Amino acid sequence: MSMKTSTRLVDGVAIVDCSGRITLGEGSVILRDTVRELLSKGQKKILLNLGDVTYIDSSGIGELVSAFTTVRNQGGELKLLNLTKKVHDLLQITKLYTVFDVKDDEAAAVKAYK
C-alpha cells in the first residue's frame, strides 16, 4: 500500500515511476526525497509517472505542487505522466490540471523537454 518510486533515465529525462499512495506521511516524504535527490545530482528534467498511483490526498497534492515549484525554481521542468482517473479528477477540481504539464504518452513527454 505504501508509496514506492524507481527512477530511470531516458534521453536525459529522469522518469520516476511512482506506485502506491501519495499521502500525508511516508508517501509524501518519499516523493519529496526522490525529487530533491535528482535535483542535487543536477537532474532537472523530471517526469513523474503516476500510472500506478492508487490514491492521493491533499497532502500528496501539496507535495506534487511543491515538487513542481521546486524544480521550476531551479530552472528545471517537472511534468506528469499517465494520470489515473482519480488523480486526474482531483487535479481538475483543485484547478491544478492546467498548472501541471500533463502527458499521457511517455515518448512524447520525453521529447517535450527543452
Next chain:
Amino acid sequence: MAEVEGALFREHVAMTEQRVSYTLDSTLETVDSAEQAACRFATEAGFADDEVMQISMAVREAAVNAVLHGNAYDPGKKVKLEFETNSRDLVITICDQGKGLDLGKIPDPLAPENLLKTSGRGIFLIRSFMDEVQIRPSQTGTEIKLVKHVPGSSGTGKEASQ
C-alpha cells in the same frame, strides 16, 4: 399526516440505524484508520465505488485536520470519530480537542494566488465530496459533521443487523 409519516420514519430508523463511535489517538495511524472505517461504512451503506472513495477521502482529510491542526499530535488529546447510518444518510462526526478552527482564515485554494500553495485544500476537498458539511466549535475543540445521502434513500437492500 405528519404524525403518520413521523411514526413510520421512526420505526424504519429503529430498524436500520447504526451508530458506532471510536476514540482515537492523535497519530497518523488514526488518519489511516478513519479512512479505512469510512470506506467500510460507506460500502455497507450501499454507495458506489466513486462515492466510497469520496467519502473516505473526506473523512481522511477531516481526520488530518483533527490530528495535525486541531490536536497537533498531542498524545494527551484524542480524536472522536462517529459513524451513523440510517435509511437516508451516512453521517460522520469528527471531533478534536484543539484550539478551534477559524474558517474565515482559510484562504480559497482555487484563487489564482493560492493555486501553487502546498497546503490548504483539505476543507475544500471535504466540501467538494460531501452533500452537507458543518464545522463548528464543540465543548472540547472543533467538530466536523459530514453527511452523504444514501443512494435511493429508501433504505432498500439494506438489512438491519440487530
